[in-house]
Structures are given as C-alpha cells and as structure tokens.
Amino acid sequence: MKREDDRLNEEEVSKALEGATNTVSIRLQRLVEIFSNMDRPSRRTEFPAFEDIWIKLKGPEQTNLDSMQTNSANLEIAEPFDKLSVKNCKSSRLMVSSGFIGAVAAVLIFIFIMRSETETLPSYNTKISAVIGEAYILNHDGTPRSNLNNLSQLQNGDRIQTGARSSVDLILTPHSSVRIRENSEISLEKLMKKDDSEKVTMFLVRGTILAYIHKMKKDSDFVIRSDIGKVEVRGTKFLTSKTDEGFTVAVSEGRIIYTAANSSNPIPVDPNFQISTIDSTTKKNILSKSNARELSELDYIELESIPETGRKNAIESEEDIFRLYSLLEEVTVDGGIVHRGVIYAMDENFMYIRTVAGEIKIPQAKIQEVEKIR
Structure with missing residues (x-):
C-alpha cells in the first residue's frame, strides 16, 4: 500500500503548473537533475518545460485542469459524495499518475536523443593558422566578444567576423583549410569528428570563404550554407561569396554540388566553372578572371597536409x-x-x-x- 505522501492529486499538479513549489515540482526537478548529470553533452541541454510536456501528453481535450475541477464540483451536486469519491477520484488519480509517468518518459526520450547525437560524433575545437588585420568572435547579439589570434580556440556555434583588409585562416580538419576574407561573417554550425569521420558545416552570413578540401572519406561531409544556397564538397578548391545581390560559388579544382534554397535539385559544378543565384534565378557560367585570381590565394595557405607540389609559385x-x-x-x-x-x-x-x-x-x-x- 502506498503512503499518503507518495500519492499524486490533481490539485498538486495544477499548482505545480502554475509555478508553485510542491511535491510534484520537486520530484520532477530531481529526476531532471539526475538524468542530466548522468552524462552531460558538450553543449548545454535545454529541457522542455514540464507544463509543455503535460499539455502535449494529455491532448487537446484534456488540457485544462481547472475545467476538470469545475466538472467535479458540478458532479457533487447531482451525486452523493461517497460515489464521487470512488468514481471521480479514482479516474483523476489514474489520469494524473499516467500523465506524470508520461512526462518523465518524455524527459528520458529527450535526453536520449540529445546524448545519442553528441555521442555519435563528438564536437571538437578548430585551429587558426593565420590572422591578418582585425577579426573577432561575436556574441549572440552581434557585438565583438574577443579578438582572434593564433592561440584562439574555436568551437561549435562560434561566429567569426573579419574587418576591412583582414582575413583568418582556419584548419577545420587535417584535410582542409579555409580562409575567411575581409568584411565577412560566418558561423561554425557543426564541427564533429569521430575516428576518420569528419562533419563540418559553416553558415556564410556575408562575405567570402576560400576553401581547399582534400579528398574526404565517404562518411565525411563539408558543407557551406547560406540563406540562398548550399555547397557540398568531397575534395576540391573553391570559393563562396554572399553579397546583397546574391550567392556565388566558383570552382578551380575538383567538383562541388550546389543546391539553391528555392530548389530541391542539386547541380554539379566542375572545375573552371561558377554558379550564382541572384533574385531567385540560378545560372552556371565559366569561371571569371576575378574569381580565378581570388582562388589563387589558396596556394599560399600554410597547411602541412597539403602537398607542396600542389602549390603555385605565384x-x-x-x-x-x-x-x-x-x-x-x-x-x-x-x-x-x-x-x-x-x-x-x-x-x-x-x-x-x-x-x-x-x-x-x-x-x-x-x-x-x-x-x-x-
């Protein structure tokens, strides 16, 4: 037989949903703390609010505990109190108990999903090989948090901004190097690696990225996104540029796959070609002289894993x-x-x-x- 203290009732749950501290809220908070402390992921995990879980589990027809209490009060007028106690309280206790168990189950599922993604491919910090001029790591509100230098550490979620006549060279993986050119802003959306598998995703807010990617493993990905299009590569030398007019990708070696945001059809782009999306229209052209000149900068990015025979003495x-x-x-x-x-x-x-x-x-x-x- 359960002790009186272990029983749940709808009044306690209702008060917990309103923000009161009682047995229900304390128990759930303890469960959240226990499960979250078992193995913390690399980034902070945001748990759903207990009220949101409760509402979703109960469905649209049973979301208002106040109405349940009102119905119970109305039943008291028509039925004897002893019948109400047996009939209504049992169903209420069953519904409250099952709802509480469901809420805990939802928390467990949420933790499992967050942990499984983190454990599959752990995040890592990236290296900076060179900084020219002024470059910053940005806060969430877009203000500079700190200056970048060769000793800076970058990780998942960091935003980078370069000033006029400035650039930053990043070594995102042992098989790639990236130059963030002047007046650019990018976000490191994904930096994950496990064994030989590497997954990198960068979001280009504005400006230009030059990238030199050696041939990657089949289960590895290197992606540069913008709100206009997405570039996927395996091994190539290319640049991406985002301006107010549109988004451009130019290739000097290898091949990239480009997909415009307003399309589901990927387009391959081969060496000495470029592709642009301007005003929702995508066109492929021969590599321009200006983009070819910019791509030549990749021959001077210092990276031990890039063979010296692949450089041009320009x-x-x-x-x-x-x-x-x-x-x-x-x-x-x-x-x-x-x-x-x-x-x-x-x-x-x-x-x-x-x-x-x-x-x-x-x-x-x-x-x-x-x-x-x-």
Whole structure:
C-alpha cells in the first residue's frame, strides 16, 4: 500500500503548473537533475518545460485542469459524495499518475536523443593558422566578444567576423583549410569528428570563404550554407561569396554540388566553372578572371597536409605579397639580418614569415625588431 505522501492529486499538479513549489515540482526537478548529470553533452541541454510536456501528453481535450475541477464540483451536486469519491477520484488519480509517468518518459526520450547525437560524433575545437588585420568572435547579439589570434580556440556555434583588409585562416580538419576574407561573417554550425569521420558545416552570413578540401572519406561531409544556397564538397578548391545581390560559388579544382534554397535539385559544378543565384534565378557560367585570381590565394595557405607540389609559385615580388595579405612587414634578427614579407603564423618558439624567396621559420629568441612597412 502506498503512503499518503507518495500519492499524486490533481490539485498538486495544477499548482505545480502554475509555478508553485510542491511535491510534484520537486520530484520532477530531481529526476531532471539526475538524468542530466548522468552524462552531460558538450553543449548545454535545454529541457522542455514540464507544463509543455503535460499539455502535449494529455491532448487537446484534456488540457485544462481547472475545467476538470469545475466538472467535479458540478458532479457533487447531482451525486452523493461517497460515489464521487470512488468514481471521480479514482479516474483523476489514474489520469494524473499516467500523465506524470508520461512526462518523465518524455524527459528520458529527450535526453536520449540529445546524448545519442553528441555521442555519435563528438564536437571538437578548430585551429587558426593565420590572422591578418582585425577579426573577432561575436556574441549572440552581434557585438565583438574577443579578438582572434593564433592561440584562439574555436568551437561549435562560434561566429567569426573579419574587418576591412583582414582575413583568418582556419584548419577545420587535417584535410582542409579555409580562409575567411575581409568584411565577412560566418558561423561554425557543426564541427564533429569521430575516428576518420569528419562533419563540418559553416553558415556564410556575408562575405567570402576560400576553401581547399582534400579528398574526404565517404562518411565525411563539408558543407557551406547560406540563406540562398548550399555547397557540398568531397575534395576540391573553391570559393563562396554572399553579397546583397546574391550567392556565388566558383570552382578551380575538383567538383562541388550546389543546391539553391528555392530548389530541391542539386547541380554539379566542375572545375573552371561558377554558379550564382541572384533574385531567385540560378545560372552556371565559366569561371571569371576575378574569381580565378581570388582562388589563387589558396596556394599560399600554410597547411602541412597539403602537398607542396600542389602549390603555385605565384609570389614573384613584394607587390604580390601585399596584394594577397594587404600587409608588408620587415623583421630584423640577430646580426642585423632583415627579412621582408608577411608574418603568417607564430607560436611560442618560432615566427613564420612568407617572403619572395620562400617561407622562413625564425626562432623567437633571435628576433630583434618587427616593423610594418605598408
């Protein structure tokens, strides 16, 4: 036989739904805490409100506990109290108990779904290989949260913004590198990896993304989305650009699959072609000279997993360096030796400089002075 304290009644449930603290609300809160503490996912889990679960489980015809109480009061006039106690209270207790059990079941199902997605492909942090100019991680309201540098850590959900004459190079996976060009804003929607499976999704709010993706595994995905279209790749060199006029994807190597937001038909785009959606109209054209010139920047993104044989030696002068990086620097080391170029990466021990002659790695201890030339 149950103790009186263990019984549930409709009055307690009704008060709990109104925000009161009682036995029902405390029990459910304890259950939520127990289950949520079993194995917390990498991101904060938002549990449905108890009232929402209750209403959905009971259906449209049984959503108002107040009406149930009113009906019970009306029955008291027509029926003896002892019959009401046996008939009405039993049905009420059964309905309340089953509703409570259903609410707990819904919470368990919700936790299982959230955990299963997280456990299948855990999220991870990505690396920054170079920052030129001004770049920020944004808060949810769009205000800058912190400046980006080579030691910054990026994770699922982070939003990145670059300023004028600025860029950020990201290493999202060991087989890819991405450059966020000037005046751009992107969101890292998905960064998940397990064993050899990698799933990356970026949302381009505005601006331009250059991407160099080596051939990925069959169960891996690399996607760039916007509100106008979506790009899916396996292994390619391409750029995506989102402006007020529309969305453009240009390909110099490999193949991409493009799907406009207003269409369900994917369109393959091969090397030396580009595709654009402007005013809800999608057209494919030959790769323009301006986009081909922008894509050549990918030959200078430093990434160990990209073979050196795949690079083009297009830096022939300091003007080429300035055109690509909007910056020219002079580094003086021990002995008065001067190197002119651009600092594209740094760590605790070395500074990495790209010059006309090639790439140079200089120990931090030997650096005497760094000066911006232009």
